[in-house]
Amino acid sequence: LTAGRDAAVTGAVSAGQALTVDAAGDVSVSARGSLQTQDALRVAAGRDLALGGSLVMGDQDVRVQAGRNLRAGTAADSGSGNGNNGTGGNNNGNTGGTGNNNGGTGGNNGSNGSGNNGGNTGSTGGNAGNGAGTSNGSGAGASTETAASTQSVGLVSAKGALTLQAGRDVQLPGQISAARTLQAEAGGELSTTAGARLQSGQAMGIRAGEGVTLAGSALSDTSLSIDVARELRLDGSALAYGGTLRLAGNDVLLGAASKTQGRGIDVTATRDLRAGGALVSAGAVKLDAGRDAAVSGTLNADGDLTLQARGAATTDGQLSSTGKLQLQAGSDATLKGSLRSNSDLTADAGGKLALLGSASATTGALNLTSVGDLSIGKDATAQAGGAIGLRTQGNFTTAGALASLQALTISAAGDAAIDGKLLAGGPLSVDAIGKIAAGADAKLQAKGALRLDAGKALTLAGLAETNAGMTLASGTDLRVDGSAMAYGGALSLTAGERLALASTSRAQGTGITARSGGDLEAAGEMGARGDITLSASQDLRLAGKGAAAGNLTLTAARDLRAQAASQWEADGGASIKAGQDAALAGALRTNRDIGL
Secondary structure, X not given: OEEOOOEEEOOEEEEOOOEEEEEOOOEEEOOOOEEEEOOOEEEEEOOOEEEOOOEEEEOOXXXXXXXXXXXXXXXXXXXXXXXXXXXXXXXXOEOOEOOEEOOOOOOOOOOOOOOEEOOOOOOXXXXXXXXXXXXXXXXXXXXXEEOOOEEEEOEEEEOOOEEEEEXXXXXXXXXXXXXOOEEEEEOOOEEEOOOOEEEEOOOEEEXXXXXXXXXXXXXXXXXXXXXXXOEEEEOOEEEEOOOEEEEEEOEEEEOOOOEEEEOEEEEEEOOOEEEOOEEEEOOOEEEEEOOOEEEOOEEEEOOOEEEEEOOOEEEOOEEEEOOOEEEEEOOOEEEOOEEEEOOOEEEEEOOOXXXXXXXXXXXXXXXXXXOOOEEEXXXXXXXXXXXXXXXXXXXXXXXXXXXEOOOEEEEEOOOEEEOOEEEEOOOEEEEEOOOEEEOOOOEEEEOOOXXXXXXXXXXXXXXXXXXXXXXXXXXXXXXXXXXXEEOOOOEEEEEOOOEEEOOOOEEEEOOEEEEEOOOEEEOOEEEEOOOEEEEEOOOEEEOOEEEEOOOEXXXXXXXXXXXXXXXXXXXXXXXXXXXXXXEEOOEEEEOOOEEO
């Protein structure tokens, strides 16, 4: 059928062989019109093309082309109906009557009144009936679709490949079905309504020169690719049951109600990426943003999960992977919600990094790295079956809980403030070029060696305990108001300047050594299963209690003073040396010699 201007189909047109409709102007198929052929079907319009008919079907390939705009199907309010897909699915119910579509790729909704359409194409899931019907997708890990109260009318179907092309916009409020590949291309915008359904037995590709808005569902038994030059907005479903799902656009927005699925998922945004809804992959998941990325939905990967943003990255949902989980941000990273990996978990930030939720590496290592400050929130948790490593070129602060079955290492180019829990099944170390402050609520526990090393001042007001040895070192002052307990090794305290063991302090080790570059004050309690050695480069003042199973050595480069309340004991001998004055007003008891 050829027209020099417009072509309008208002009735039924069928052919036993190929069928072609070609017009230099517009082409329209009305709501009561239909095109059917047992061979290939081609519909072409030089300008606009509207397929509003109940059926446009070819037993082989179908190609639909428009020089300007293309619209396939119409939206219509309907009553209720139910439909199930699966192979050879049935679909029942429509406005004011019933209809059945049997065979092939699950059927389509019946038209008004009653009737039976022959088998449809492919092997993907069937289509829902009008109204609040349901359709259950087939294939591994299939999703469940629920139709909206406004469903679409009209079917474009091919038992071979199906191609939809428009020089400008493409609107797809209807049902588009192909047993083989399905390609939809628009020079401008491409959109589907909430009731629309695109399905293919083989690969599906959607491309647009401008934006894509997918409010309906796109289902493929193999792979599915959506590629747009501008914004890609998905509020419906994009499900690739047997292959990879690829989404690419300038900006990519996955709405809160969206569903995405594939045997691998690859989402790329040249600018910003916003991922809500549910993403489920039987393989790896990769999310890549040229600027900022925000994930507020649920991501599950049966493999590795990678989130990369050249700007800021924010997670406020649930991210889970059976493989590695990697997050990288060019600027700040804010981790809310939960991050979980059955292997290694890594997060890198070119700016600040804040963990405000939970991060877990079940059997692997957990590493957090930042160029700016690194902070662990009060309610945040980080745990790993392997080692935990936290490294920052700025300041480090934690009020949360960090737990590793192996080593736990913290390194800060600035200051480190600890007001939460640090638990290590192996060694535990905190290094800061600036100050280290462990507050009264701090709890540091290690089965291996425990070490705190500050380039400037170090304060311990909480609890530090280990089943091995412990080292506390500072470039300037060192002050202990809490407890430093080395149950299975020696305790070493070294201060570049003043060292103060306050009256509330407790210290324990197989041996205890305390050295200061300035004054040393011991006003708390200490006990050692071996020797106790206190050495001050200036004055040494004793106001507390000490007991050594070995020898006691007290050395001051200037004055040495023991107050009346001080009590010191040694099972071995005692050596007391002062560069200037020595005044002992307290008690000193030994089982051997005392050397003054």
